[in-house]
Every structure is written in structure tokens, then in C-alpha cells.
Amino acid sequence: MGHDGGVKVTEAQLKEAYQAHLARSRTDRASCPAPEVIQALVRRVGNEATRLATLDHVMGCGECRTELDLLRSVEEAGVRLGAVRAAGRRRWMMPAALAATVLLAVGLGRVALEPSGDTMRSGDATGVVLVAPGAEVPAGAPVSFAWHPVEGASRYRLEVLNQSGDVAIEAETRDTALTSGSAASLAPGSYQWWVIALSPAPGPRSELRRLRVVTP
Amino acid sequence: MTFEEAGQHLSLALEAAVSRYGAMVRQVGRKYRLDESDLDEVMQEVRIRLWRARGTSEQVGEANTSYIYRTASTAALDVLRRRRSRQADRHDPIEEGPVSVLSAPTPDPHGILEGSELATKVAQAIDTIAESRRPAVRMHLAGYPREEIASLMGWTEAKTRNLLYRGLADLRERLAQEGIGWDTTEA
Numbered sequence: 001m002g003h004d005g006g007v008k009v010t011e012a013q014l015k016e017a018y019q020a021h022l023a024r025s026r027t028d029r030a031s032c033p034a035p036e037v038i039q040a041l042v043r044r045v046g047n048e049a050t051r052l053a054t055l056d057h058v059m060g061c062g063e064c065r066t067e068l069d070l071l072r073s074v075e076e077a078g079v080r081l082g083a084v085r086a087a088g089r090r091r092w093m094m095p096a097a098l099a100a101t102v103l104l105a106v107g108l109g110r111v112a113l114e115p116s117g118d119t120m121r122s123g124d125a126t127g128v129v130l131v132a133p134g135a136e137v138p139a140g141a142p143v144s145f146a147w148h149p150v151e152g153a154s155r156y157r158l159e160v161l162n163q164s165g166d167v168a169i170e171a172e173t174r175d176t177a178l179t180s181g182s183a184a185s186l187a188p189g190s191y192q193w194w195v196i197a198l199s200p201a202p203g204p205r206s207e208l209r210r211l212r213v214v215t216p
Numbered sequence: 217m218t219f220e221e222a223g224q225h226l227s228l229a230l231e232a233a234v235s236r237y238g239a240m241v242r243q244v245g246r247k248y249r250l251d252e253s254d255l256d257e258v259m260q261e262v263r264i265r266l267w268r269a270r271g272t273s274e275q276v277g278e279a280n281t282s283y284i285y286r287t288a289s290t291a292a293l294d295v296l297r298r299r300r301s302r303q304a305d306r307h308d309p310i311e312e313g314p315v316s317v318l319s320a321p322t323p324d325p326h327g328i329l330e331g332s333e334l335a336t337k338v339a340q341a342i343d344t345i346a347e348s349r350r351p352a353v354r355m356h357l358a359g360y361p362r363e364e365i366a367s368l369m370g371w372t373e374a375k376t377r378n379l380l381y382r383g384l385a386d387l388r389e390r391l392a393q394e395g396i397g398w399d400t401t402e403a
Contacts, residue, residue, distance in 0.1 A: 006395030007334075014338055014398065018357040021335035029303055035296040039289070044370050051369065052351055059354030060339070063303075067296050069248035072368075074258065074292045077240035078285035159228040167227045196228050205228065 022062040032064050033057055035071070042071045127204025128156070128195045138216040143183035145193065149176050150204055153197035160186070160193045160211065172198075186213045230284075234263060237284045254295075261291035334396070341390035349383030356380055 009017075033054050040046050041054045058064040078084040131146040145158055158178055160169035168191060169182045190212055196205040238259040245255045265287050338357070345353055355365045366376040388398045 006397055008397035008399050009334065010399050013334070015357050015359060017335040017338050018342075018354075019359065020332075021339050022358065024332070024335070025339075029300050032300075035293045035300075039293060041368070044368075048369070052347060055351040055368065056347065056354065059351055059358055060342075065358065066250070066254070069250050070245070070254055070258065070296070071292055073241050073245040073248060073250060073255065074285075074288045076244045077237055078281075078288070080240055080244070081237060081281050081285070083281040083285035157228065161229055167229060170227065194228060205232075 022060070022065065025060075025062060027061045027063065029063065032061060035067060038064065038068050039071050039075075042068065042075050128197055128206035130193075130195065130206045130209050133211065135210060136212045136214050137183070139186065139188045139213045140216065141184050142179050142181045143186075143211075144177065144179045145195070146177040147195050147206060150197040152199050153203060155198040157196050157198060158193065159195075160191050161208075163190055169193075183213075188213050188215050230266065233281055233284055234259070234266065237281065237288065238262075241288070257295050258288060258292045261295055262288050265291055337391070337394050337396060338387075341387055341394065344390050345383055345386045349379045349386060352376065352380045353383035353387055356384070 037054055038058060041051050041058070044051065058068050075084075079086050128150055129148040131148060133143055133145065137143050147156070150156075155172055155174050156176065156178075157170070157172045158180070159167050160180075160183065162168045168186060169180055171178055171180060171182075190210065192208045193211050194206045194208045197203040238255075241255055241259065242252065245252070262284065266284075342350060342353055342357075351369075352365050355368075356362070362373070362376055362380065365371070365380065366373055369376070371379070391398055
């Protein structure tokens with residue numbers, strides 16, 4: 001390792017030393033940039049000189065670096081899900097695009113997500129199995145909904161969503177069937193419905209099923 | 217309100233959208249090697265905020281990803297502010313004691329390679345690099361790939377490569393002045 005009386009290190013050793021330094025270093029947080037300033041860096045808001053200065057501090061401060069990565073995670077999730085444009089191309093989505101996002105979110109039951117440790121489960125088509133009604137029901141009449149029981153469920157929540165993804169009908173029952181009088185007031189059109197098992201925390205849910213309310 | 221209680225009061229569609237967002241945040245967070253508990257804290261804050269807004273906001277009834285994103289952005293800021301406030305309240309002084317116990321009483325000719333001294337010299341050398349190049353060098357040494365440096369600063373690949381190349385050359389020169397040679401054959 002010796003080199004003309006000094007030492008010789010590899011890049012890997014330099015990185016290791018620097019990362020160890022970051023882990024050990026304790027900064028007076030009062031001198032750290034505010035979380036909003038770090039968020040501005042993530043969003044590439046502000047001039048480059050300011051962002052460089054922020055980045056210089058953040059990359060030399062272990063705690064700010066963790067904060068940066070947390071804010072980046074929130075931001076990048078928004079970009080990946082289409083809620084916001086990538087940094088540098090930011091502009092809030094227009095209403096039409098928003099509607100598409102809503103429909104995308106409503107269609108979650110069909111989206112295969114990577115397994116996660118979330119307490120709340122994402123769409124689970126193998127959970128509650130829907131039985132009735134069929135694809136069409138007449139307008140102006142109560143609608144009977146039914147599904148198969150789920151082991152461990154103490155209650156079930158039914159939701160009927162309109163085309164915008166808003167909840168048009170919401171009801172809970174201990175039973176595996178529910179006749180909704182409110183459904184009589186649904187205007188003719190396309191809806192979707194699903195059921196989630198509660199135990200009492202939200203558990204498995206059904207697929208999102210289409211329901212067309214038609215003029216008799 | 218607990219995590220589970222807040223979730224029970226969100227509509228199915230909204231809860232599904234929050235879960236989906238939370239799953240994506242975790243997925244990205246893993247890439248950055250973040251502690252899951254940090255992400256949990258943010259998503260719990262999101263659920264509580266949505267629950268509190270229920271009945272007062274039309275948007276909260278919708279499975280609106282943009283709305284959840286905006287809620288998560290502000291929730292993350294509040295989580296960080298609270299955390300800093302707690303750190304300030306703790307008054308956790310760094311004592312010299314443990315460090316002096318670990319330090320060798322006499323200079324060790326090989327000690328420079330044993331962590332802290334090399335780390336200190338590297339950190340000091342980085343501080344002398346030109347401001348425009350320094351952040352790229354810090355990110356590189358912290359383990360971020362070049363693409364992420366470019367992405368964060370909005371630089372082209374060429375600009376990033378140039379700044380990093382020059383910054384590392386500066387670092388090599390500063391370290392050489394400190395008697396530390398940099399073996400570039402491995403990198």
C-alpha cells in the first residue's frame with residue numbers, strides 16, 4: 001500500500017471512507033437547508049447555482065441525504081403514476097388527463113402490482129367473489145348485490161362508483177347480500193362496483209365489476 | 217387515529233389509490249435504500265390527512281392520484297420538520313470520549329487507511345474542489361450513479377461526465393498533496 005512514503009488507495013476505498021464519514025458526521029441541523037429547499041432541488045425549481053449549493057450541503061450531510069431520498073421517493077412515485085410530470089417538465093395535469101388518472105386508479109383491480117408490505121392491500125381480484133347483480137340493471141329500482149363470504153370477515157363494504165370514479169353509493173353490512181334502495185336513484189349510465197371484506201381492518205376485496213343502469 | 221383506523225374510513229377507491237401510491241413510494245424508496253419506517257411514517261400521515269379532509273373536500277372522495285401526490289408531498293415535508301424538531305429537542309451532544317478511546321494513542325503508520333483519518337482527509341479535500349464540480353464528486357463517492365447525478369441536476373450526460381471527470385481530477389490532486397495516492401487501475 002505504501003507509495004513514496006504515503007499511501008495508495010483504490011476508488012472503492014475512497015468511496016467507503018467517504019460514506020463512513022457521512023455516516024459519522026453530525027451536522028448542526030440549524031445550518032441545514034429547510035425541507036422545502038431540498039424539495040425544490042428534487043423538483044429542479046430555482047436557479048442552478050442555488051440548487052448546486054443545496055446539493056453540495058445535502059451530499060455532505062448524512063441526514064439531509066436521507067431526507068432528499070425520501071422526498072425523491074414521494075416525487076418519483078407521483079411521476080411514475082402520472083400525477084405529475086418529471087422534474088424540469090413540471091406542469092399540473094389538465095382536467096382531461098386527470099380524468100384519465102382517476103379511471104386508471106379505479107381500474108386498479110386489473111393492475112398487477114409488485115407485492116408490497118403495505119398494511120392496506122391493493123386490488124385483490126382473488127378476494128371477495130361477486131355473485132349478483134349481472135351486467136345490467138333497470139333504472140329506478142332497488143338493486144340487490146350479493147357475494148361469497150370471506151373467512152375472517154366481520155363486515156363487508158359495498159361501493160358503487162360512477163364514471164368519474166366518485167363513490168355514488170357506499171354501504172356496509174354484516175351479511176353477504178345487500179339490497180340498495182339508493183341504487184333506484186342512479187341515473188342511467190355506466191358504473192362499477194366492488195366489495196371489500198373488513199375484519200375490521202380492510203382486507204381482501206373483489207374485482208371491480210361493471211354495472212350498467214339502463215332505462216327499462 | 218391509527219393507521220388501520222384511518223384506512224377504514226377512506227372510501228375503497230381512494231384507499232386503493234393510496235395503497236397504490238404507497239406501494240410505488242416503497243418501490244422507489246427501496247432503490248434509494250431508505251428505511252421502510254420512514255416511508256411508513258409519510259404514508260400514515262397521508263392517510264390521516266385524507267381522513268381528516270373527508271367530508272370537507274370534494275377531491276378526497278375521488279381516487280385522484282394527483283391529489284394523493286400533493287398530499288404526500290406536503291405530508292413528507294411535515295414529517296421531516298417534525299423529525300428535525302424532535303432532534304433539536306433531544307439535545308444529543310457528541311461527546312469526545314468514545315472517539316478518544318478508539319483513537320490510537322500514538323500515530324500509526326498504517327492508521328491513515330483505517331477509516332476515520334482517511335475519511336477526514338477525503339472530506340477536507342472535497343471541500344477544496346470548485347463549487348460547480350463538488351456536488352457531482354460527493355454524489356459519485358456517496359454511491360450515486362452518473363445518471364442520477366444528471367437527473368437530479370437536469371444536466372446532459374456529457375456535462376455530468378465532464379464535471380465529474382474534472383472534479384475527480386481535482387480530488388486526486390488534493391489527495392496527492394496529502395500524501396495519498398489514488399490507484400485508478402481498479403476503478
